[in-house]
Amino acid sequence: MTYQFTVSPDFSPDYISGWFIFNTWLQRALGQSIHLEMMDDFQQLHQAIEEDRVDLIYANPYDASMLVREKGFTPLVKPRGGSDEAVIAVRADSGIDKVESLPPGTRVATTDDPDVHLMGMIMxxxxxLDQGSVELKQCGSYVLVAKALLQGACEVGIFLDKAFDELSRPIQSQLRPLVRSEIQVIHHSLMAGPRLDSEVEELQRVLLAMDQDPRGRNVLQGLGLVGWEPVEEEEAEFMIDLMETLTYSPG
Amino acid sequence: MIGDMHPGDILGEYHEEVIQLYGLGPRKVLVTEREAPYPDGRLIVSRTDTDGIITHVNRSFVEMSGYTEAELVGAPHSILRHPDMPRAAFKDLWETIEAGKIWQGYVKNLRKDGGFYWVKATVIPNVRNGEIVGYTSVRRKPDRRKVEECIPLYASMKAKEEEEVAQ
Structure with missing residues (x-):
């Protein structure tokens, strides 16, 4: 049997080859056949999950509730020291010095990365301000969010913190962070679907040992990671509850 | 356990009030007018058991409340109850979450030093294997205009509650 693996479409394009190399490594480590398919967008991903065409996924926290509670996925591991955080930034020469100064109708550049967008909107x-009182411009990447600010198309941008910190110095010097999230408990995780139930222990074992040999460390480096940490079932449930409080909107 | 507040913990001038905590009885609280600003970008997170006893707090909770983690874990969540909050708000909260639903509202919390801070709170029941095993409360920085709307509303609700008690 060939298992189906996919990566949440918000992965950085810099790591696309890294994920294919990771898949090759994982097949060898497990002695199983795994096919990696990258989805173009979240709509395509959600359709594949709905049709039970995913066995292994590097999932955005936004999808964790559906995967665990509706589709019976088991959280395996999360990136070590790698919680997802957001940055709200403006142009360096903007007169806005705090979030509270932003008026209704503010133009906000964002991406389709759902957890970062959510954290940004909360800030x-x-x-x-909420979805109804701002003008949202969805950009294909964080570089394009920066471009929207620099060109004056938007007053505010929502960034993944790592993406903001990795912008080139000339671009970063023209931007100013207004606020950074410090939530610490929202993270991507690798999850196994019900067809992989019998492999869960072995998957966790090989993934947690991955940083202990040079080859594994190289593969991790190709994903921008230093290692994996286990995700306990209750920790995943806690994150799902927390995400639900953040997405809750009264009737 | 939850005891009365101690003058030695209080920063600045304070006044004394006695509040009735549901299921726990009276508590003497010492209250100042000092507002602690909500830190940008943070979430204050806590978990309780089904009786409202705190089982987990995050760092932001500890910092904003002024208590240590050891003082908080094992204490009832009403350790944060500010006398300006109407009882009806917490009645609505408990009725909502015990029915398995999410509650959201603006809350004025009391700090150990007698000061206060406003939050937008969302409380969710933790459902495991079909049963509520506890509650998670997540607070974020509120819109100040919403807080300004709540101040007179809560004051009038509280005045009405005091009238009812006096009758």
């Missing part, structure tokens, strides 16, 4: 709430 805009103290200004009384």
């Amino acid at each position: 805009l709430e103290p200004a009384g």
Whole structure:
């Protein structure tokens, strides 16, 4: 049997080859056939999950609830020291010095990365801003979010913190972070679907040992990671509850 | 356990009030007018068991409340109860979460030093194997205009509750 593996479409394009190399490594380590298919967008991903065409996924926390509670996935591991955080930034020469100064109708550049967008929108709430009172411009990458700010197409940008910190110095010097999230408990995780139930222990064993040999460390480096940490079932449930409080909107 | 507040913990001038905590009885609280600003970008997170006893707090909770983690874990969540909050708000909260639903509202919390801080709170029941095993409360920085709306609303709700008690 060939298992189906996919990666949440918000992965950085810099790591696309890294994920294929990881898949090759994982097949050897497990002695199983695994096919990696990258999805173009979240719509395609959600359709594949709905049709039970995914066995292994590097999942965005936004999808964790559906995967665990509706589709019976088991969280395996998360990146070591790697929680997802967001940055709200403006142009360096902007007159805006705090979130509370942003008026209704503010143009916000964002991406389709759902957890980062959610964290960003929560950080805009103290200004009384929500989806209905801002003008959202969805960009294909964080570089394009930066470009939207620099070209004056938007006043505010929502970035993944790592993506903001990895912008080139000339671009970063023209931007100014207004606020950074410090949530610490929202993270991507690798999850196994029900067809992989019998392999869960072995998957965790090989993944957790991955940083202990040079070949494994190289593969991790290709993903921008230093290693994996286990995700306990209750930890995953806690994150899912927390995500639900953040996505909750009264009737 | 939850005891009365101690003058030695209080920063600045304070006044004394006695609040009735549901299931716990009276608590003497010492209250100042000092507001602690909510830190940008943070979430204050805690978990309780089904009786409202704190089982977990995050670092932001510890910092904002002024208590140590050891003081918080094992204490009832009402350790944060500010006398300006109407009882009806917490009645609505408990009725909602015990019914398995999510509650959201604006809350004025009391710090160990007698000061206060406003939050937008969302409380979710932790359902495991079909049963509620506890609650997670997540607070974030509120829109100040919503807080300004809550101040007179809560004051009038509280005045009404005090009238009812006096009758």
